[in-house]
Amino acid sequence: MYDVIVVGARVGGASTAMLLSKAGHKVLLLDRATFPGGKAAATNLVHPPGILRLKNWGLLGELTATGCPPIHEYGLKSGPAELMARLPSVDGVGEAYSPDRAELDRILLEAAVAAGAEFREGFSLRELLRDEDGTVTGVRGESADRVTAVEHARLVVGADGSNSTVARLVGAEKYATRPVLNKSHWSYWEGIPHDGRVRTYRHAGKHTFTWPTHDGLTIVGVALPVGDFKAGSEEERDRTVISAFAEVDPERAQLLRETKRADKWLTGAVPNFLRRSHGPGWALVGDAGYTRDPITASGITYGLRGAELLADAVDSGLSGRTPMPEALARYERLRDEMVTGHYRYTCDHAVIANHTREEIAFIRAMSRSPSHGRDMVGMFATMVDPARFYSARNIHALLDHLEPGGGPGWKLRFVRWLARGVPRHVRPAARLADRLIAENLGPMGEYLLAPPGHVVRAA
Ligand SMILES: Cc1cc2nc3c(=O)[nH]c(=O)nc-3n(C[C@H](O)[C@H](O)[C@H](O)COP(=O)(O)OP(=O)(O)OC[C@H]3O[C@@H](n4cnc5c(N)ncnc54)[C@H](O)[C@@H]3O)c2cc1C
Structure with a gap:
């Protein structure tokens, strides 16, 4: 027994x-x-809260002894917006690993x-x-x-x-x-120098990704909405993935061409x-x-x-x-x-919708605000609750980091004026601003509009 x-x-x-x-x-x-x-x-990939558990259980030393390199920064590139930020720490652990x-x-x-x-x-x-x-x-x-x-x-x-x-x-x-929201091609590459960064890209209905993993290898892949996914031969998949990189990061695409895939292509659909x-x-x-x-x-x-x-x-x-x-x-x-x-947040991300002009302006604002940038990658890494990130307070603070002048487009300039320019006691203006912002945030917009204490359902 x-x-x-x-x-x-x-x-x-x-x-x-x-x-x-x-x-x-x-x-x-x-x-x-x-x-x-x-x-x-x-x-x-294991985010810092997972690494913290391994550390607390006395197992992190064994993991690092395998030679797997630490990862300190995560990034997202979408159109002209490029965010790369250091991971937040949890109980002194601020690195991820991909063992x-x-x-x-x-x-x-x-x-x-x-x-x-x-x-x-x-x-x-x-x-x-x-x-x-x-x-x-x-x-x-x-x-x-x-x-x-x-x-x-x-x-x-x-x-x-x-x-x-x-x-x-x-x-x-x-x-x-x-249901399954996307399917991915991914594999291991050899010969790419490691720089401790997770790179993700959103462009033309594709989510392209790469990060350092074990044994000197690099994870390389692209996820596509289910309807756009084609399996194809190994060579066709090489072309699909490298051309997805060429659209968002030509230098990395060139690096992929100059180096070598070290494994067969794998498919993910969950x-x-x-x-x-x-x-x-x-x-x-x-x-x-x-x-x-x-x-x-x-x-x-x-x-x-x-x-x-x-x-x-x-x-x-x-x-x-x-x-x-x-x-x-x-x-x-x-x-x-x-x-x-x-x-x-994951289900929203997994739909792989192209970012709107307003969302791109927000990502640019995050790249200008160290705390928002860190919290954005922290949210991806399970460390920052989306309810906090998309709270009215945090999003209003982000408005201060929109590009000055014509950068954000008239809609966001109007929203910024409503939220920041109109005296605070004129509550309808702030509420209208929140509604207009929420329209650009998809399911995450619910957090912005949720009354204090309201629990937003899972999906
Ligand atoms: C394409 C893809 C990419 C992913 N990338 C990541 C990533 O980068 N980072 C990340 O954190 N997660 C990632 N995941 C998810 C991650 O792999 C899973 O969350 C994780 O493996 C779950 O672990 P588990 O122990 O719950 O189950 P599993 O790893 O599935 O283990 C289940 C075990 O149960 C055993 N088992 C099943 N049925 C029986 C039975 N009837 N009797 C006895 N034994 C049984 C199996 O043999 C297996 O060993 C990815 C998943 C996919 C598909």
Whole structure:
């Protein structure tokens, strides 16, 4: 009899198993894969809050020892607007890394085993065991050589990815769902000097991206709205991606031509949803509970943070400090609070709409205001809540950084006058200004118009 069985031994599962084992609980960690497995389909970027968790768990040294370079700046270029800003810090950690996923998974798995978790690989969950009330009490699974085994536990955690078997077996419903919004081509490049920067570009319905990763390699790719995506041969994909760079950054396109792709092209296409993540005898963590478009590269960071939240809740339940159902309900509430704003932002970003003239003027203003620039990249990196970034106060302050004179266009000059030029007590003018700005911000505009204390829904 185990305290907890965790199904899935990667970011969400291995971290949860490690933390629960460290807290003294008896944990069985299962995965149908054998390790080290193949390369996970991910572009690997881990934002500072994820790196902070690795540091707190004593694992950052091992990660940096793999030679993976730190990343300090993120940027966005759209038309004439170009923003490149240093990441904010969280508890002294202000860098991101894009480690080899197999290495990150290995580090977390070894830490779970070192903390006392029992690990069984090549073992697929087939069924959940339940008592007469329907409470989950264990698992029935099958090894690679088709030997069936049954294991019992007080709690079964599904950390088995977005197509979670645990979620299917308990009937955990999805909410705030959005379909696949874009598809991407991406690969690894060799020979490009690293400069600690994530570069993203928005142009002509394409989101182009590149950043340094492990082993001297560089991630290179482009995401397109689903209807515009064509798979094509390897050579056609070379042309698609390099021409997307040529449109936004000719120097980088030239660098790509002069250097070499080091792997085959991969395709990314991810649906968007939250899933009910607890019930009698079960819980979900990582992508099983929350899956979102990779455009903001946040699944690993949220997987690590979610593991921390879940392990706290489960420890509290198992040790009797809080009734387990209450502890798990709190976990799900905190998880949703943690991801809601960023999820909206991600879905908005993932549509890959061209920026309007007004949005471009705003991005230029952000590049002129150090605090807005830092907060904008912090928002991408899951560190700044969009509700705060798009608050009326912050956006009004941004108006001061619009280019003087004719730069922003008459609409924004009028808005700036309404918001800043009309005396503050003339509230209708400020409200009209907010409405006009919000029209240019898509779903993010809701934050600007939300009354204080109002919680904007997930998507
Ligand atoms: C194209 C693409 C690019 C991405 N880029 C980034 C990025 O740059 N940064 C970032 O943070 N995130 C990125 N992500 C997202 C990231 O990969 C995921 O968020 C992360 O892998 C989720 O980790 P997890 O542990 O929840 O699940 P997974 O990594 O999916 O692991 C689930 C595990 O469960 C096991 N399993 C499944 N079913 C069973 C079963 N029935 N029995 C036993 N075991 C089972 C699997 O074998 C697997 O090992 C990207 C995703 C995609 C698709």
